[in-house]
Amino acid sequence: MNLADLRIGLGFDRHRLVEGRPLRLGGVDVPHSKGLLGHSDGDALLHAAIDAVLGAAGDDDIGSLFPDRDSAWRGADSRDLARAAAERVRQRGFRVLSMDAVILAEEPRIAPHRAAMRSVLAELFGLAPDRVNVKGKSGEGVGPEGRGEILEATVVALLAREPE
Ligand code: MG
Numbered sequence: 114m115n116l117a118d119l120r121i122g123l124g125f126d127r128h129r130l131v132e133g134r135p136l137r138l139g140g141v142d143v144p145h146s147k148g149l150l151g152h153s154d155g156d157a158l159l160h161a162a163i164d165a166v167l168g169a170a171g172d173d174d175i176g177s178l179f180p181d182r183d184s185a186w187r188g189a190d191s192r193d194l195a196r197a198a199a200e201r202v203r204q205r206g207f208r209v210l211s212m213d214a215v216i217l218a219e220e221p222r223i224a225p226h227r228a229a230m231r232s233v234l235a236e237l238f239g240l241a242p243d244r245v246n247v248k249g250k251s252g253e254g255v256g257p258e259g260r261g262e263i264l265e266a267t268v269v270a271l272l273a274r275e276p277e
Contacts (some may be wrong), residue, residue: 118274122169124161127265139230152181156191165270218264223249
């Protein structure tokens with residue numbers, strides 16, 4: 114493989130944590146007293162992963178492709194958005210080689226759900242689970258993350274352009 118065919122992408126997202134919403138993160142239903150507020154299911158990890166792969170492929174971003182003004186995406190399952198983004202990236206001739214994620218949230222603890230999130234991300238973006246990682250960081254009790262008001266996710270993805 115030519116090293117010039119490698120592309121790195123970075124995605125970031127944050128959503129408010131509010132009561133009365135189920136928590137869906139990385140496509141996994143996580144038992145918690147609060148969930149992510151959003152036009153879709155608010156899955157910040159999948160949204161950051163989508164932007165990472167789209168960014169690496171030189172494509173548009175999630176807000177342009179799936180606008181929150183569009184009622185088609187109201188309550189959307191972000192796994193469907195991820196599948197659509199993965200297909201766009203494939204159409205542009207790219208394959209996802211690896212993905213690494215950090216979730217910043219005071220609560221809930223991410224560790225018990227890491228394996229499930231890795232396998233969902235792997236399935237959605239078409240790579241082996243050992244090429245995907247997910248790590249949780251606490252907010253150290255400081256700022257909106259530390260007060261449990263928001264959850265943030267950052268994802269980097271490495272893509273390769275397939276030979277024609
Ligand atoms: Mg989002």
